[in-house]
Amino acid sequence: MENRLRILRAERHWSQQDLAGRLEVSRQSVNAIETGKYDPSLPLAFRIAELFERPIEEIFVSPSRRSSKAI
């Protein structure tokens, strides 16, 4: 799933390791989410949203909205 995690992380000058520590997940998890290889569960997506103090939809791009835009 497309997302703005890398941008939000960069704005705070956090490394993937820093973000992983804050979310209590592995650095590999952060990398997989950032690169769109892995879609986080709803609880983890909420943790990410709460950490960045943004609504989920400002971080993760809805696949249905993305496809409708393409049309």
Add this chain to the structure above:
Amino acid sequence: MTSPARTLRSAAWKRYNIRILLLSLLYAAFLLPAVYGFKHKLIIGAVAWIVAVLPAIPIIGIFGAMGRYLVEEQDEYVRMLMVRQMLWAMGFTLSVATIWGFLDNFELVGHVDGYWIVVVWYFGQGIGSIVNKLTLGDGGC
């Protein structure tokens, strides 16, 4: 202050490895006397059945340890990698067993003891790890 980032080898993974080590020691403790006892014809009757089955129990425990690991692993991405590995292992093992079964049935290959299926399963996990590495960039545990 933040918590340290987890690694692919989590606390759950360490507990899993300790369990596997203990079960492996138990397996050796059951197997060696059984082999000796049967070789020297020291075990007969109902006891023979019990002694023959004992080495299988730690192996069954290893399957339980795998399930326990999946329950205890807190990192959902790492858990997904492991589940994918196990699915590959299952598909590989069932495929090998099916193919071998037919080859055996048509007397093209020799009969193989059933417990070798566990070794095939572990080999399948290795294949799953390679697939994870190729498709996701992370091999898993």
